[in-house]
Amino acid sequence: MTGSIILLEELHKKVVCIIVTQLIEKINTKPGRFILTVAGESGSGKSETARAIAEELGKCGMQTIVLGQDDYCHLSPKFNDLKRKADPDWLGPHVEVKMDVLENNLRSAVHGEDEITKPIIDTVENTIEDTKISLRDIKVVIAEGTYTSLLKNADARIFIDRTWIDTLKYRKKRNRRDEVNDPFTEQILVTEHKIISGHKYLADFIITDNLEVIIPE
Secondary structure, three states: OEOOOOOOOHHHHHHHHHHHHHHHHHHHHOOOOEEEEEEEOOOOOHHHHHHHHHHHHHHOOOOEEEEEHHHHEOOOHHHHHHHHHHOOOOOOHHHHEOHHHHHHHHHHHHOOOOEEEEEEEEOOOOEEEEEEEEOOOOOEEEEEOOOHHHOOOOOEEEEEEOOOOOOHHHHHHHOHHHHHHOHHHHHHHHHHHHHHHHHHHHOOEEEEOOOOEEOOO
């Protein structure tokens, strides 16, 4: 998504080193591309963690691409917010997000295709356009976003276990579309929490609010 702000902090670099160390052998031994998802609530650090993992894998000589779930929304952020206010049922993975398009992009990556066509959202212009992305020489594809734990083609899943309350400080720093000052948005985050709170049980790695990495047995 163009126009978005990424705040990469040391905390992301710390946890990804642990995760990459655990994954590197699995990635190396898989014949084709490796699919990784990073999920969590708004402001939990999904985009930052995904990019930090990509950087760490790059140090290991593995080319990585990050696909952001936000680009797969049916509407740009401005119009999506308006739709939410007009329609109380306009919330969730299979309503707001083209999960099927994202799933198809991942399936293409798994099947070894060298190019995918994906949407990209410009948050400044509030536009959505399709663009072609090369997967040539890409070994790892990371899909990051609130609902990405539900994607079927994932080889490993990461869940950042930080609630909308835990992320208040970060969301104030990011201050995206005045979300912190909007009671309606805060209510959306409460509902979103209820939707995905159980997704951490799908995860292979859970990042806690205390920046510990838990690997479920």
